[in-house]
Amino acid sequence: MATTAGESNSSHYTKIGLSEDEIPTQWYNIVADLPKPPPPPLHPKTLQPITADDLAPLFPMELIRQEVSAERYIDIPPEVREIYRLWRPSPLFRARRLEKLLGTPARIYYKYEGVSPAGSHKPNTAVPQAYYNKAEGVKKLTTETGAGQWGSALAFATSLLGMDCEVWQVRASYDAKPHRKTMMELWGATVHPSPSPLTQSGRAVLKETPDTPGSLGIAISEAVEVAAADPDARYALGSVLNHVLLHQTVIGEEALKQLAKVGETPDIVIGCTGGGSNFAGLAFPILREKMAGRMSPRVLAVEPAACPSLTKGKYVYDYGDTAGLTPLVKMHTLGHSFVPDPIHAGGLRYHGMAPLISHVYDLGLIDAIAIPQKECFDAATAFLRSEGILPAPEPTHALAATIREAKKCIETGESKVILTTLCGHGHFDMSSYEKFLSGSLEDLDYPEDKVAAALADLPKIE
Ligand SMILES: *Cc1c(COP(=O)(O)O)cnc(C)c1O
Numbered sequence: 438m439a440t441t442a443g444e445s446n447s448s449h450y451t452k453i454g455l456s457e458d459e460i461p462t463q464w465y466n467i468v469a470d471l472p473k474p475p476p477p478p479l480h481p482k483t484l485q486p487i488t489a490d491d492l493a494p495l496f497p498m499e500l501i502r503q504e505v506s507a508e509r510y511i512d513i514p515p516e517v518r519e520i521y522r523l524w525r526p527s528p529l530f531r532a533r534r535l536e537k538l539l540g541t542p543a544r545i546y547y548k549y550e551g552v553s554p555a556g557s558h559k560p561n562t563a564v565p566q567a568y569y570n571k572a573e574g575v576k577k578l579t580t581e582t583g584a585g586q587w588g589s590a591l592a593f594a595t596s597l598l599g600m601d602c603e604v605w606q607v608r609a610s611y612d613a614k615p616h617r618k619t620m621m622e623l624w625g626a627t628v629h630p631s632p633s634p635l636t637q638s639g640r641a642v643l644k645e646t647p648d649t650p651g652s653l654g655i656a657i658s659e660a661v662e663v664a665a666a667d668p669d670a671r672y673a674l675g676s677v678l679n680h681v682l683l684h685q686t687v688i689g690e691e692a693l694k695q696l697a698k699v700g701e702t703p704d705i706v707i708g709c710t711g712g713g714s715n716f717a718g719l720a721f722p723i724l725r726e727k728m729a730g731r732m733s734p735r736v737l738a739v740e741p742a743a744c745p746s747l748t749k750g751k752y753v754y755d756y757g758d759t760a761g762l763t764p765l766v767k768m769h770t771l772g773h774s775f776v777p778d779p780i781h782a783g784g785l786r787y788h789g790m791a792p793l794i795s796h797v798y799d800l801g802l803i804d805a806i807a808i809p810q811k812e813c814f815d816a817a818t819a820f821l822r823s824e825g826i827l828p829a830p831e832p833t834h835a836l837a838a839t840i841r842e843a844k845k846c847i848e849t850g851e852s853k854v855i856l857t858t859l860c861g862h863g864h865f866d867m868s869s870y871e872k873f874l875s876g877s878l879e880d881l882d883y884p885e886d887k888v889a890a891a892l893a894d895l896p897k898i899e
Pocket residue numbers: 557558559584586587675676677709710711712713714715716784785829831832860861862
């Protein structure tokens with residue numbers, strides 16, 4: 438809780454660890470505690486609520502069960518916890534040097550997920566997704582990847598579980614980050630640039646716009662198309678879906694235990710949002726505590742100004758992909774045909790927001806803001822030069838918001854406890870950082886006309 442400047446109830450820890458025995462044994466499902474259930478996904482053709490059978494060509498039964506579950510807790514299989522031990526529990530840091538650099542009385546904590554083998558929070562869900570697929574006899578997983586983080590995480594998970602993996606990497610990222618592709622291939626995955634000539638969806642886009650930078654929406658269409666046609670293959674999504682957000686709650690559960698160890702409760706909780714999974718992972722267990730009256734932090738989602746689905750999108754039913762192959766979900770969306778400009782935070786270039794986060798936002802449980810990328814790279818520099826870690830471009834949005842809040846504390850003299858997730862490192866993002874250093878990184882305007890055109894394309898559903 439906030440205290441006045443100079444006073445601190447925390448000890449002298451910089452890195453707050455947990456033992457392997459304290460890796461959570463259950464994932465937390467926020468649906469159980471919400472005052473209203475989230476709107477159901479609809480079949481893209483019949484517009485009726487989808488059934489388990491509709492989803493069976495794409496996902497294993499256990500993940501479908503988790504997707505629609507209203508149980509508060511779901512057990513983490515021992516085999517998954519065993520693999521989690523490779524990097525979990527992840528450390529919680531007190532950003533003492535950043536606080537000093539800013540001259541703020543705020544106490545800043547960050548949960549660092551870049552310690553995973555793939556370098557982000559994504560393996561928290563890649564491992565259980567591969568595990569449940571394997572358990573139901575699936576031999577191959579197909580997927581998309583935006584920044585290369587999710588493709589890497591799934592390639593890592595499938596390699597440990599002895600499965601095949603085929604990845605469609607968004608063209609802009611395939612060109613800008615060749616080393617992510619190499620990493621995926623080293624783990625044994627096959628990687629294609631998206632759009633590709635290998636699928637109907639890809640060929641259709643290439644015909645219209647041969648020079649397209651690609652988008653997550655297009656890459657999802659390609660991966661879904663291939664999985665649906667192969668009985669031995671299923672599709673895996675790295676964000677957005679309920680079961681993905683569920684798996685990420687290990688982040689928030691651990692962070693709560695770690696803060697409790699040093700006698701702290703958060704006043705502000707901040708996360709970056711692309712599809713919403715790392716944000717939900719931290720925020721949902723904290724919202725449980727807030728709804729139960731045990732703490733009362735402000736919870737803030739931060740998105741890029743060039744792709745602001747929560748703050749500028751409409752809350753309506755839309756497709757999760759460009760070709761319209763996925764179920765219709767009610768979410769904050771800029772329109773499934775919107776192709777965001779290739780900002781450096783490739784993982785935040787998604788036209789929609791997780792339905793559960795959209796719902797929680799609609800219920801007024803969280804706030805959202807959008808920040809342009811130059812401020813984010815400035816925040817990354819301040820962080821790197823004080824804390825020493827190079828952040829992925831995505832969490833620099835959360836860092837920029839953290840720094841804004843820490844600076845407000847200088848004015849008010851309040852010593853607020855700010856908690857954020859540093860959800861990945863930026864070791865594969867050097868071309869973006871080179872542009873920043875050479876001064877050629879630009880803020881991209883919010884593409885009002887492009888969004889208006891995409892919103893006009895929304896499916897009409899009453
Ligand atoms: C994928 C990714 C994101 C965006 O996805 P969310 O589901 O919103 O978390 C953000 N940061 C990193 C490091 C990522 O890899």
